[in-house]
Amino acid sequence: MSNLIRLTKLFLKDGFGNKENQSIKEKGNYKKILLGIFIFICLIPLMGTISFGTKGIYEVLKPMGQESLIVGALVMSTFSVVLIFGMLISISVLYFSSDIESILHLPLKVREIVSAKFITILTHEYAFVLFITGTIG
Numbered sequence: 001m002s003n004l005i006r007l008t009k010l011f012l013k014d015g016f017g018n019k020e021n022q023s024i025k026e027k028g029n030y031k032k033i034l035l036g037i038f039i040f041i042c043l044i045p046l047m048g049t050i051s052f053g054t055k056g057i058y059e060v061l062k063p064m065g066q067e068s069l070i071v072g073a074l075v076m077s078t079f080s081v082v083l084i085f086g087m088l089i090s091i092s093v094l095y096f097s098s099d100i101e102s103i104l105h106l107p108l109k110v111r112e113i114v115s116a117k118f119i120t121i122l123t124h125e126y127a128f129v130l131f132i133t134g135t136i137g
Helices: 002-015 027-061 068-094 110-134
Strands: none
Touching: 002 110, 027 068, 068 110
């Protein structure tokens, strides 16, 4: 069980482009941090647009008594995004990652490696769902 948790942490760090052998004081790390902050700042208007759009649609549907349609539409849009990104993330984590060569010679069971990769994919998917549903409120 501890191997599974360690592998999951390693795969999550590797999935975000963090390497253990890089020092914190390297210039490249500051660029990555600034890029992450910039991307988050750029996503704030998108989150606002989704939130205000949802409120606008709700106000249109309320006089007709069809407020429940918005829930179904939001669930379907969330499902669509999770399906598309899930396929991309699964392919990226399972096939295009370069970590297999470094962990294959370790005394780990195959089910621990596959389970850790599955938990990594699941964590990425939950992050997408939280982002999408967090903008609705």
